[in-house]
Structures are given as structure tokens and as C-alpha cells.
Amino acid sequence: MPAEQLPEWTALAPAYILAATAMVLFVIDSIDPDSDNRNLLAGTAIVGTLASVGVATWFLLAWGSGTGPGPTITLFGEAVVVDGTSLFFTVIVTTVTALVLLASYDYLADDPHQAEYYSLIILAATGMVLMASSNSLATVFVSLELASLPSYALVSILKRNRGSSEAGLKYFLIGALSSAIFVYGISLVYGATGSLILSDVAAALDEGADGFEGLLGVGVVMLIGGFAFKTASVPFHFWAPEAYEGAPAPVSAFLSSASKAAGFVIAFRVFVEAFPLDVVAAMGVDWALMFQVLAVVTMIVGNFAAAVQSNVKRMLAYSSIGHAGYALIGLAAITGGNPGHDATVLGASMMHLLVYGFMNTGAFLFIALVEHWDVGRTFDDYRGLARTAPFASLAMAVFMFSLAGLPPFSGFASKYVLFLAAIGAGYWWLAAVGAVTSALSLYYYSRVVKALWLDDPIDGTPRVDSYPRGIYVAIIAAAALTVLALPAFGVGFDLAETAATALFE
Amino acid sequence: MTVPIEYYVLLSAGMFCIGLFGILTRRNALMFLMSVELMLNAANINLIAFALLHGNLTGQTFALFVIALAAAEVAIGIGIILGLNRNFGDVDVTEATTMRW
Numbered sequence: 001m002p003a004e005q006l007p008e009w010t011a012l013a014p015a016y017i018l019a020a021t022a023m024v025l026f027v028i029d030s031i032d033p034d035s036d037n038r039n040l041l042a043g044t045a046i047v048g049t050l051a052s053v054g055v056a057t058w059f060l061l062a063w064g065s066g067t068g069p070g071p072t073i074t075l076f077g078e079a080v081v082v083d084g085t086s087l088f089f090t091v092i093v094t095t096v097t098a099l100v101l102l103a104s105y106d107y108l109a110d111d112p113h114q115a116e117y118y119s120l121i122i123l124a125a126t127g128m129v130l131m132a133s134s135n136s137l138a139t140v141f142v143s144l145e146l147a148s149l150p151s152y153a154l155v156s157i158l159k160r161n162r163g164s165s166e167a168g169l170k171y172f173l174i175g176a177l178s179s180a181i182f183v184y185g186i187s188l189v190y191g192a193t194g195s196l197i198l199s200d201v202a203a204a205l206d207e208g209a210d211g212f213e214g215l216l217g218v219g220v221v222m223l224i225g226g227f228a229f230k231t232a233s234v235p236f237h238f239w240a241p242e243a244y245e246g247a248p249a250p251v252s253a254f255l256s257s258a259s260k261a262a263g264f265v266i267a268f269r270v271f272v273e274a275f276p277l278d279v280v281a282a283m284g285v286d287w288a289l290m291f292q293v294l295a296v297v298t299m300i301v302g303n304f305a306a307a308v309q310s311n312v313k314r315m316l317a318y319s320s321i322g323h324a325g326y327a328l329i330g331l332a333a334i335t336g337g338n339p340g341h342d343a344t345v346l347g348a349s350m351m352h353l354l355v356y357g358f359m360n361t362g363a364f365l366f367i368a369l370v371e372h373w374d375v376g377r378t379f380d381d382y383r384g385l386a387r388t389a390p391f392a393s394l395a396m397a398v399f400m401f402s403l404a405g406l407p408p409f410s411g412f413a414s415k416y417v418l419f420l421a422a423i424g425a426g427y428w429w430l431a432a433v434g435a436v437t438s439a440l441s442l443y444y445y446s447r448v449v450k451a452l453w454l455d456d457p458i459d460g461t462p463r464v465d466s467y468p469r470g471i472y473v474a475i476i477a478a479a480a481l482t483v484l485a486l487p488a489f490g491v492g493f494d495l496a497e498t499a500a501t502a503l504f505e
Numbered sequence: 506m507t508v509p510i511e512y513y514v515l516l517s518a519g520m521f522c523i524g525l526f527g528i529l530t531r532r533n534a535l536m537f538l539m540s541v542e543l544m545l546n547a548a549n550i551n552l553i554a555f556a557l558l559h560g561n562l563t564g565q566t567f568a569l570f571v572i573a574l575a576a577a578e579v580a581i582g583i584g585i586i587l588g589l590n591r592n593f594g595d596v597d598v599t600e601a602t603t604m605r606w
Contacts, residue, residue, distance in 0.1 A: 138563075138567045138570060141567075141570070141571075141574075142570055142574065145574045145577070149577055149578065149581050152581050152582075152585060153581055153584065156588055159588050159591070160592070162592045162603055165585075165588045165591075165592045165601070166589070166593075166601035166602075166603055168585045168589075169534070169585055169586070169598065169601055172582055172585050173528075173534075173537060176537075176538070176541045176582065177528055177544075179578070180524070180541050180544035180545050180548070183571055184517075184544065184548040184551070186548070186567075187517075187548040187551035187555065187564075188551065190552060190555050190563070190564055190567070191514070191554075191555040194555070194558075194563075196567060215514075
């Protein structure tokens with residue numbers, strides 16, 4: 001671990017680098033507010049994000065290189081923690097951010113608000129990295145808002161576009177409602193335990209909640225509501241199709257991959273660290289049961305709704321809800337009594353979020369490419385695109401089959417490990433629902449591939465007039481990461497499992 | 506004499522429910538923002554009352570964060586509602602339905 005050579009405060013370096021990059025973008029913008037120098041702005045943002053990716057990857061590999069879990073570093077009076085889990089999710093968030101920034105370079109070429117866009121993306125990414133490191137309900141809430149507020153603005157950044165404006169409004173309304181519910185839940189948990197630091201909450205619960213069990217139960221349910229919003233799972237999922245459809249496609253990619261992963265990391269940490277299942281289940285607050293219900297409903301709602309869409313972007317939005325259901329298995333299959341099984345299932349869920357981050361970002365960036373060409377949004381408009389854009393269409397086929405979980409792709413490995421872990425924990429029916437809905441998902445994912453590769457265009461060849469370099473590089477990088485995730489799967493899963501083990505200790 | 510903690514919790518639960526009711530029934534986006542403020546401030550009442558009960562300052566400090574974040578949220582919200590008004594000529598949240606809800 002670099003901590004042995006570096007001072008402790010450097011453990012948060014990925015977040016510091018992102019925050020500094022956002023500040024540099026502000027300075028550039030305040031020196032020349034009317035600048036639309038895309039090379040300078042996008043370049044600064046991408047360099048900063050890549051530096052953050054590099055540092056986070058280095059820390060994560062160093063953390064997992066020894067025997068057993070690396071050290072857990074707490075900073076700011078235990079409000080912030082850096083351990084395997086936080087580094088793992090930092091890598092997911094920063095990688096997705098880098099891909100999104102790369103694609104935004106071409107997608108937003110004509111937008112007058114370049115500096116605003118890039119600084120908002122970087123600020124939201126900073127919030128998500130901090131969410132991964134939050135060790136207190138106060139930092140959880142503040143970093144969640146730091147990630148959410150720029151996201152609202154990003155969704156509605158196309159000011160003259162009715163769809164973007166409507167999507168921003170709906171995202172904001174549901175986000176504001178769920179954050180109010182979330183903070184009320186925090187206040188009830190604070191009332192029941194007298195602390196906001198996760199380990200202190202667990203310690204207070206260990207001594208018994210003397211008469212505050214009711215408050216605690218309501219508080220935990222409200223916290224689940226906040227997480228459900230951020231991860232786009234049932235019952236707070238209905239903003240997702242609207243927001244993803246109306247937002248600029250790179251922003252949709254950012255929200256559906258990075259923001260979802262960040263929502264999951266706080267859910268993992270808060271429920272595993274602050275509310276140990278064996279302690280709170282004895283008080284009648286069995287959150288694993290709630291997550292089981294949510295996981296099943298989310299998998300079913302997301303996949304069935306995706307199957308009936310005619311708009312590809314909206315189909316992907318519902319599919320991302322379905323994937324939230326798969327990732328929820330990580331919390332739903334926790335038994336509380338068996339740390340070994342619990343760590344495996346949680347690690348499998350983390351690994352699924354990593355692989356999902358690559359393939360889903362790639363899929364939304366392909367949508368960005370199609371929107372850039374302006375050929376239309378439905379399955380019919382996609383017909384025959386492979387003739388004029390074979391490379392991007394090939395990458396899209398990889399993303400689709402990987403999302404569906406077909407064998408030679410990394411999406412298969414992550415789903416396989418996840419369902420196997422659920423069965424190992426005794427929840428075979430969670431795995432069964434997951435397998436059935438995955439089979440259903442193959443139907444709507446292969447519709448995209450069929451339209452691209454097999455169908456003839458309805459009226460002549462689709463007009464593809466340009467091959468934007470930034471979006472292409474981003475799509476091919478995402479495809480490469482999706483493919484490479486398979487040979488590297490063992491290493492990644494070991495890291496995730498070790499990180500999850502450290503979370504349970 | 507001190508006020509029993511139950512009264513504070515009842516007050517805040519009442520405020521929270523009034524806010525929730527407002528969100529579910531009002532169609533004006535600005536009324537919606539006000540209702541969210543009510544819900545956030547209900548949480549603040551809880552935090553401060555429990556800080557007194559537990560004898561530590563965590564709750565009061567966190568309430569300050571919540572107040573600051575509520576202000577930031579309203580600032581973003583007003584911006585989005587302004588954009589809505591420009592595009593749709595109204596601040597009715599049920600007007601904006603170019604996509605299915």
C-alpha cells in the first residue's frame with residue numbers, strides 16, 4: 001500500500017485531483033467566459049480524469065497486492081474512509097467519466113456552454129468518488145447531493161430543447177423528493193443511535209436501541225428510498241427512462257453507469273457497516289428481506305418494460321433498471337451469519353457493477369453517435385447502420401450481447417458469479433428470477449443487433465455523414481474494456497471479494 | 506421544564522407529511538419546491554431535538570449542512586423551472602409531457 005510511503009491524506013488523491021480539475025476549469029472559464037475552446041476545456045477535463053483513474057488504479061492494485069486486505073485509512077474524524085471498496089468504485093466512476101468526457105468532445109461541439117458542461121461533469125464525478133469514501137451519514141448525504149445537483153443541471157443543459165428541459169424537471173423533482181426522504185431517514189437513525197458515523201451507529205445498535213426500534217425501522221426504510229432513487233431501482237425508478245431519454249446521450253451514459261455505481265457503494269457501506277444484519281434483524285428491521293423484494297421487482301419491471309420499447313435509448317434506460325435489480329442481489333442475499341458467503345455475494349455484485357459500467361457506457365455512447373448522425377431514435381431507424389459504420393456497430397453488438405450475458409463476454413462471467421454466489425447463500429430463487437429475466441433481456445438486446453446487421457434500411461442507406469473521432473475512440477475503448485474484462489475477471493473478482501471481506505470485518 | 510422528545514418528533518412528522526401531501530397534490534413547480542423545503546426542515550427539527558436529547562452537537566452541525574444544501578437545491582431547481590417556463594410557457598409540472606411519464 002502506498003500509505004506506507006505516502007502521508008495518509010494522500011489516500012484521497014483521486015478525489016483531490018478531480019476537485020482541482022473542476023477548479024482549473026472554473027478559472028479558465030472566468031478568465032474567458034465566452035470561450036468555446038473545446039480542445040483546452042475537454043483536454044483539461046480528460047487529463048485530470050485520467051490522472052485520477054491512474055492514481056485510483058495504482059492505489060487499488062497496491063491495496064490488494066499483499067496477503068489479505070490492505071489497510072483501512074480513515075480521515076477527518078472517521079467521516080471519510082479509504083479502503084478496497086472505495087478504491088474499487090473510484091476506479092469505476094473515474095473510468096466511466098473519462099469515456100463520457102471523450103465522447104462529449106464531439107457530441108457537444110455546437111453547444112455554447114462548454115466550460116459549464118465539463119466542470120459540472122467533473123464536480124459530479126468528485127461527488128461520486130466521495131460517496132465511495134463516505135463513512136458517516138453526514139458525508140453520505142453531502143456527497144450524494146454533490147453528485148446529484150450537477151446531474152440535474154447536466155440533464156437539462158440543452159436549454160432550447162423541450163425534451164432535455166422536461167427530463168431535467170422530472171429528474172429534479174424526484175431527486176429533491178427522495179433526498180428529503182433520505183435526510184429525514186438520517187435524522188431518525190440519528191435519533192435512535194445518537195451518532196452519524198457508521199461504526200458508531202453499529203456500536204450503539206449493538207447495545208440495543210432501547211425503545212427506539214420503531215424510529216430506527218422507519219429511518220432504515222427511508223434510507224432505502226434514497227438509495228433506490230440514486231440506483232434507479234423500484235420504487236424510485238420512474239425518473240430514469242425520462243431523464244435518460246431526454247438528456248444528452250453522454251450524460252445518460254454518465255448517470256446510468258457512474259451514478260448508479262456510486263449509489264450502490266453507499267448502500268453497500270451503510271447497510272453492511274452501520275446496520276449489521278444479525279443485530280438489526282433481531283430488532284425486527286430485516287433490511288435483507290426488503291432488498292430481496294426490491295431486487296425481484298426491479299429485475300422484473302426493468303426487463304419487461306424494456307422488452308416493449310420502440311425507442312432504443314428508452315429500452316436501454318429500462319435495461320439499466322433491470323441491471324440495478326441484479327446488483328441489488330449483492331445486498332439481498334446477505335445472510336448476516338456467514339461472512340464468507342456474504343463477502344462473495346457482495347464482491348460479485350461489485351464486479352457486476354464494474355463490468356456493467358463499461359458495457360452500458362459503451363451502449364449509451366453508441367446512442368450518442370447515432371444522435372450525432374441524427375438518423376432517428378427507434379429500432380427501425382437503426383436498420384442497416386452496420387453497412388456504413390461497421391466498427392461502431394460491431395462494438396454495439398459486443399455491448400448488447402455482454403449486457404444480455406451471453407457466454408463469451410464479460411457480462412456472462414459477472415452474472416454467472418453473481419447468481420452462483422446467490423445460490424451459495426441459499427437464495428436460489430433470486431438467481432432463478434435473475435436467469436429468467438436475463439433470458440428475456442436477450443430478446444430486446446438482440447433486436448438492436450438484428451436491426452444493425454441483418455435488416456435492410458427502410459428507405460435506402462441511412463445517412464452517415466461523419467465519423468467523429470472522440471466518440472469513436474470512446475466507444476472502441478469501452479468495447480476493449482468490455483472484452484478485456486473477461487481475461488482479467490479473476491483478478492478483478494479477487495480484488496472485489498477482498499474489498500468486500502474488509503467491509504464485513 | 507423540558508419539552509418531551511415525542512412532541513418534537515410529532516411536530517416534525519406532521520411537517521414532513523404536510524410537505525409530502527403538497528408534493529403529491531400541487532401542480533405548480535414552485536409550490537413543489539416549497540413542499541420539499543418543508544420536508545427538509547422537518548428533518549432539521551428532528552436533528553436538533555435529538556442533538557439535545559443525546560447531548561452531542563452532531564445533529565446541530567448536520568442541520569447546518571442540510572440548510573446549506575437546501576439552498577443549493579432550490580437554486581438549481583429555480584434554474585430548471587426557468588428553463589421549463591421558457592420551453593413550455595408554464596410552470597405546471599403536468600404540462601411537460603412530450604415523453605410518456
